[in-house]
Amino acid sequence: MxxxxxxxxxxxxxxxxxxxxxxxxxxxxxxxxxxxxxxxxxxxxxxxxxxxxxxxxxxxxxxxxxxxxxxxxxxxxxxxxxxxxxxxxxxxxxxxxxxxxxxxxxxxxxxxxxxxxxxxxxxxxxxxxxxxxxxxxxxxxxxxxxxxxxxxxxxxxxxxxxxxxxxxxxxxxxxxxxxxxxxxxxFSNIPVLDPYRVSQKMKQDYTLSDELSIVLFGGIHSGTPIKAFAAEAADYAKRNQKNLKLIVAGRNGPELGDVVKDWEQAGLPAIILGELDNNQLSKLLTELCFGLFTTPVLLAEKSGAVAAMMAHGIHLICVAREWQPFGPVQKQNPLHIPVYEIGKLAQFFQTQPDFSKNVSxxxxxxxxxxxxxxxxxxx
Incomplete structure (x- = not known):
């Protein structure tokens, strides 16, 4: 054609x-x-x-x-x-x-x-x-x-x-x-540099990891309940003797400062990497297991950041403001991604991710x- x-x-x-x-x-x-x-x-x-x-x-x-x-x-x-x-x-x-x-x-x-x-x-x-x-x-x-x-x-x-x-x-x-x-x-705009390593990561047991580095890649939406998420994450890490930190990459927007502040006030470290080229980003996402995004879960299917993280075997959780369309919703969570609710963060770290919705x-x-x-x- x-x-x-x-x-x-x-x-x-x-x-x-x-x-x-x-x-x-x-x-x-x-x-x-x-x-x-x-x-x-x-x-x-x-x-x-x-x-x-x-x-x-x-x-x-x-x-x-x-x-x-x-x-x-x-x-x-x-x-x-x-x-x-x-x-x-x-x-x-x-x-x-x-x-x-x-x-x-x-x-x-x-x-x-x-x-x-x-x-x-x-x-x-x-x-x-x-x-x-x-x-x-x-x-x-x-x-x-x-x-x-x-x-x-x-x-x-x-x-x-x-x-x-x-x-x-x-x-x-x-x-x-x-x-x-x-x-x-x-599909993901970020090429996977090491497909074999990512495929092996997808087969491992995510619940056994002691390093809970959580990557936040891409734009940060306003109204995100990061403060509650960070407080609960800190409590979970302390009770389970886990090392937990936030790694932020990409163009994040004006909400970045508040997110970092809320995270650090919870007693957890935050690392700001800024914009990375595709190779650097792929290497980072290949190394990590956990990630969060702030796009409402009903809109996750259109998020390039979500697609990129899923393609790299990142176990994702949606931490977003309430977003309910005026009309009826046929698919509440089309990508089967966990959605953060106060008091239920432990379930995220103790369940295996679902990569069946990944596309090429x-x-x-x-x-x-x-x-x-x-x-x-x-x-």
Whole structure:
């Protein structure tokens, strides 16, 4: 197949969706497909960049358009790029904030319609709208209503042959807008450097470990009950004579200071590593057994940090604020990850992890092509 992926940015290591596009593209290219990538709103460059020859590492040819480029010029450059390729499919990798700094990409559907006219479209919704949960602020709920309408208009204008999303909660919402939505699992963007060692770690008995180093990788959400978790963790370590510390890696956001403070006030050490490259991160995650994340468990399926830690054999626990969507929930815990409750932390350390939900880029790419082929047959 000839496929053009369209996303916001393709800056390596700076944009999760861009990294996703690169990794999926490399797998598809390896399997004989012809892939191109178009960054339509890239804030990391100040000029138009186009690769003219393959880079030699299996990555797709790409066109990157700076965020401040006028819409008319974006259409002209993107049209020329797409016409020269004549793809079988255009694949939009959608996150509202990738195409507009306030998450309101009013012009997006019009731009896509202009340079992708009469093309077969696929849309992957990495994100939908904010304010989807009962606990969200009214301001977010109102903004989310506008974002939902924009998504509804996007579906109407592009008339895609196939729609994907990673998350079961999002799939439930998308099915209210279209009958062609399907779930495509999320793979890890972080390559596993030592698959054998990770596979051996997954077979060991996690309950026997005396070193309870807990890794927190990625963004930290507000409202996380870290203070209660840290106090209970300290008590568990003392009663069971375990060495316990927190290791924080990645881009964590403004909540990091409060998390470290709560952890240290509980009498436990915290090590802040900051951003690591993929090799450093893979080595770290391979060494450790336990981890936590602060994304609500209903949204864990769309978390790149969760996917990366699971791929490296990390026994995870969700430590997050309450997040309950307005609509009914069909799958309360789709990845079967333990959720922290006060007084029940010991159960986490005394149970074996479930890695049955792990997926690979290979399996995802195979499903992606199979779903597209089926859509093409019936489209």
């Amino acid at each position: 000839r496929i053009v992926f369209v996303c916001g940015s393709l800056e390596p290591g700076k944009d999760g969706v861009g990294d996703y596009v690169r990794k999926l593209s490399k797998e598809l290219i390896k399997n004989g497909h012809q892939i191109w990538a178009l960054a339509l709103n890239d804030p990391f460059i100040s000029y138009t960049f186009q690769s003219l020859i393959p880079l030699g590492n299996g990555e797709p040819l790409e066109l990157r358009l700076p965020a401040d480029l006028p819409a008319k010029e974006k259409v002209a450059k993107a049209s020329s790029f797409v016409c020269s390729i004549d793809p079988d499919f255009m694949s939009l990798q959608f996150v509202p904030f990738s195409f507009h700094h306030k998450g309101l990409p009013y012009q997006l559907s019009g731009l896509l319609k202009q340079f992708g006219k009469d093309r077969k479209w696929h849309i992957m919704f990495h994100e939908l709208w904010i304010g989807m949960d009962r606990q969200s602020h009214m301001k977010h709920q109102l903004l989310g209503m506008i974002q939902r309408q924009l998504i509804k208009g996007l579906l109407r204008k592009l008339n895609p042959v196939l729609v994907h999303t990673h998350c079961s909660v999002y799939l439930h919402e998308l099915k209210k807008l279209t009958d062609i939505a399907q779930r495509l699992p999320l 880029v290979r399996s995802v790419s195979e499903q992606f092509i199979a779903n597209l082929s089926n859509a093409e047959s019936y489209g």
